[in-house]
Amino acid sequence: MSMPIPNDAAPRARSAAVFLLVLLLAGLACPGMAANPFITVASTTSTQNSGLFGRILPLFTEATGVAVRVIAVGTGQAIRLARRGDADVLFVHDPRAEQAFVADGFGVDRREVMYNDFVVVGPAGDPAAISGMDDAAAALARIAAARAIFVSRGDDSGTNRAERRIWKAAGLDPSTFDPWYRETGSGMGASLSMASAVGAYTLSDRGTWLSFKNRGDLEILVAGDPRLFNQYGVTLVNPARFPHVKKTPALVFMDWLTSRAGQQAIAGHRIGGQQLFFPNAGPNDGRTGEFHTREDF
Numbered sequence: 349m350s351m352p353i354p355n356d357a358a359p360r361a362r363s364a365a366v367f368l369l370v371l372l373l374a375g376l377a378c379p380g381m382a383a384n385p386f387i388t389v390a391s392t393t394s395t396q397n398s399g400l401f402g403r404i405l406p407l408f409t410e411a412t413g414v415a416v417r418v419i420a421v422g423t424g425q426a427i428r429l430a431r432r433g434d435a436d437v438l439f440v441h442d443p444r445a446e447q448a449f450v451a452d453g454f455g456v457d458r459r460e461v462m463y464n465d466f467v468v469v470g471p472a473g474d475p476a477a478i479s480g481m482d483d484a485a486a487a488l489a490r491i492a493a494a495r496a497i498f499v500s501r502g503d504d505s506g507t508n509r510a511e512r513r514i515w516k517a518a519g520l521d522p523s524t525f526d527p528w529y530r531e532t533g534s535g536m537g538a539s540l541s542m543a544s545a546v547g548a549y550t551l552s553d554r555g556t557w558l559s560f561k562n563r564g565d566l567e568i569l570v571a572g573d574p575r576l577f578n579q580y581g582v583t584l585v586n587p588a589r590f591p592h593v594k595k596t597p598a599l600v601f602m603d604w605l606t607s608r609a610g611q612q613a614i615a616g617h618r619i620g621g622q623q624l625f626f627p628n629a630g631p632n633d634g635r636t637g638e639f640h641t642r643e644d645f
Contacts (some may be wrong), residue, residue: 386415390427390435392506393535395580396420398555398624404613408604411413414597422505422535427588430454430583433590436598438583439605441506441553446581454585461605462614463579463624466510466571467557469540470496470549478549484573485517492520495528497548501539502531506578511551540566553578555624580625582606605629 395401396418405416419429423440430438431454438455440446449455468478468487476494478487491498500522501508515522522529530548532539536556543550544564552560557568570576582602587593604610611627618624 358508376425384419385413385597387436387594387601388417388419388434389437389439389601390419390421390429391439392423392426392441392580393420393537394441394507394553394556395439397535398553398559400555400615400617400625401581402408404610407613408601408610411609412600412604414600422501422503424504424506424507424509424607433585433593436594437601438585438588439580441580442509443579443581445506445509446583450583452629453589454586456586456588457599457602458581458583459602459606460628461580461582462611462627462629464554464625465552465571465578466507466551466576467568468549469543469552469557469566470569471547472546472565472567474569476549478542479569481565481570482572482605484514484575485568488514489518489520491519492525493550495526497528497530497546498532498549499539499546500529500551501536502533503535505535507536507551507553510576510578514551517575532551546614558619558622558624579628617634 379618391401397420401416405418409415414635419426419435421429423442425443426435426438426440427442427445427449429435430449438446438449439461446455450458466484468484470476470478475494476487476491478490481487481490489496498513512522530542532542532594536552537560539550540556540560541562542548542551544562547565549569582605584595584598584602585593587595605614606629611629614625614627615623
């Protein structure tokens with residue numbers, strides 16, 4: 349269960365005062381934290397566009413006093429930002445790339461946070477006849493055989509990387525495709541908008557799809573393939589490599605995400621009654637499952 353935050357004004361005032369003192373003391377060990385208590389998180393567009401951050405970040409800041417500034421870009425770009433030390437935390441959805449980020453010494457303490465899945469969406473008319481298939485590679489091969497329009501993000505995002513892996517599993521190379529294969533170089537929302545406008549197929553994370561309003565006649569046609577599993581992880585940018593990284597508040601953020609309170613906040617994000625992300629922090633993540641709140645100090 350999440351740790352309740354008391355409603356009594358007097359205890360809250362006392363706790364807030366002590367909390368500010370702790371932030372000041374923490375600033376001695378983490379320069380800049382007391383005077384500037386925020387962290388920068390390089391993340392993927394799906395965590396932003398799905399409304400997840402809009403729900404959970406105010407809860408985190410209320411509980412800890414630490415503000416979060418999000419740079420929401422494709423996963424590839426987010427990792428490049430973190431490799432330059434331009435963020436304190438990396439929160440994306442490409443486990444292979446995240447593990448390489450750690451192995452190369454740019455990050456430490458990667459933790460799994462949540463998952464959802466990718467889905468292949470397309471026009472209700474379904475010219476490639478893929479509706480109901482549960483083999484994503486076979487479905488994309490059928491789209492290619494039909495030369496039906498397919499919209500790709502083409503932006504080196506986690507979604508784009510997953511798409512390329514599925515084309516590879518189908519034995520196909522998008523670089524050889526004719527104009528029916530269209531790259532937007534944009535985020536998921538813009539790519540879905542184009543697919544809706546031209547009646548095309550595309551691959552989307554389910555969270556962004558559920559929050560997307562301009563669907564036209566697009567609908568989910570393919571889901572359920574294990575290849576469509578979509579894992580998200582959070583990693584501390586290595587403070588030994590980048591001394592300016594705000595290690596203390598960054599770890600507070602990571603601890604909260606993987607705590608019971610953070611995991612419940614993620615599970616509680618729903619649109620139309622449908623859950624967008626499913627928390628799955630590991631048994632060694634989030635320490636004891638608790639985190640420090642204002643009331644603990």
